[in-house]
Amino acid sequence: MRNETYLQNSERRDVGTWLENTTSQDPILGRLFPQLRRLATSEAPVLLLGEPGSGREFAARAVHNLSGRAAHPFVVIDCGDFSDPLIEAELLGIDGGTPPHKMGIFEQAGAGTVLLAEVDELPARLQEAMVHLLERHELKRLNSTTPVPARARVIASTGVDLRARISAGLFREDLYQRLSAETLELPPLRERADDIRAFARHFLERRPRAPRDLTPEAEAALRAYSWPENLRELREVVEEAALRARGERIGVEDLPERVRGEQRSGPLPSLREVEIRHIERVLQEARGNQRRASRILGISRWSLSRRLRKYGLQPRIEQ
Known part of the structure; x- marks a missing residue:
């Protein structure tokens, strides 16, 4: 999880034009600038679609920095990086214990922006909580029944087909409808x-x-x-x-x-095929060591384990 505050109130007035000029001239985001600027003026949730590494977080940060929320934190959480109990605590916070409570990322973000990266990895219980949060702009910490305001804007990103996951019973359709109020697809x-x-x-x-x-x-x-x-x-x-x-x-x-x-020949592979081949190559390089492989891939060991189960891969550990 990362909590980043990019602009203070006094700075916002001075660099607003500079931000727009910089983003519009950026070789990566320049073509998307009209959409990014339009999304920045909206308060609706945004769903960013694209393969890993296609610039989804970069686009989310641009939307935040170009918006009226830029003086507030921009918080990123990868939904595949935590086990189910841990991500619930990270998102919603916990009541009780020492200190008296732990703030979740929505409380930390305040009136800023929360990016839910790999939102397809959210467990069912958290999907229900997110529907409640998006409907009522409030949340309930673990071990509490008291509502807490949730004022942050939600941006979600995924590299998978959420409609297919809905059909498979793995993702809530009502959550998809709320998250996709605004969508932006980033080409590979x-x-x-x-x-x-x-x-x-x-x-x-x-x-x-x-x-x-x-x-x-x-x-x-x-x-x-x-x-x-x-x-x-x-x-x-x-x-x-x-x-x-x-x-x-x-x-x-x-x-x-x-x-x-590498020479291109034949049809382009699907994202699933590319990801499987890449994971297999990294595991071979890491001699089957999942901890080392997860570091090379830039994901958590938990996220790698989920992908191995998803694709039915069995790493061979070399001595």
Whole structure:
């Protein structure tokens, strides 16, 4: 969970125009700026759709920073990072104990914004609590029957088809209807090949003394790669290549072998196929050690365990 306050009240007046200009010119969010600006003026919940690494949290932060809530906290919680009892306490808080109570993330956010990342992972009991919160703008801490105001705006994100989960009885339709009052879909990087050079240059510009461009051969390799982890993986690849490069441009020889060697052929794989292959590759690299694999994947061990059960994967532990 992360609690971030980006702008104070006095700063908000001074940087409002700067924020709009910066976001509209950003190579990642620029094309989405009209939608982001419209969402920022609304108070309705937002559902962000897109594959992992496609920029969902980046978009949520932009909506918050462009809104009248920017002076208040922006709090992120990954719903797949906690066991069922723990996420209930994190979201709603707990009454009793020492100190007298533990504030949940909605109380911490105040009049700010809460991002429920991977909202499809919410357990059934929390889905019911979220319906109540969105209807009445209040919550009840664990061990309490006293309502507590919940003033934060809710943004949710997912990389799965929630309608399919509704049909399977795994997600509440009434919660889906409330969360999807406003929706924004972020396309995967493999469908934005024409933007890859601009994205790469954007990441390079953020690093001091790094090359500022790509050779045509390096650009062709980046465009041909399938990018299972989207923008997150592109940033890591570009930053790694920048450390290897000896000239003013990144060459194909500076790219990781997996990027240099991949050639597109046949139909594009589904997200499920991409995720299964990537998890299997990381588990192999980690020699079956789930703790190490979860660190490489950038997710919690609990979240990895859920994915292993979901896909029926059995990691082989090597000695």
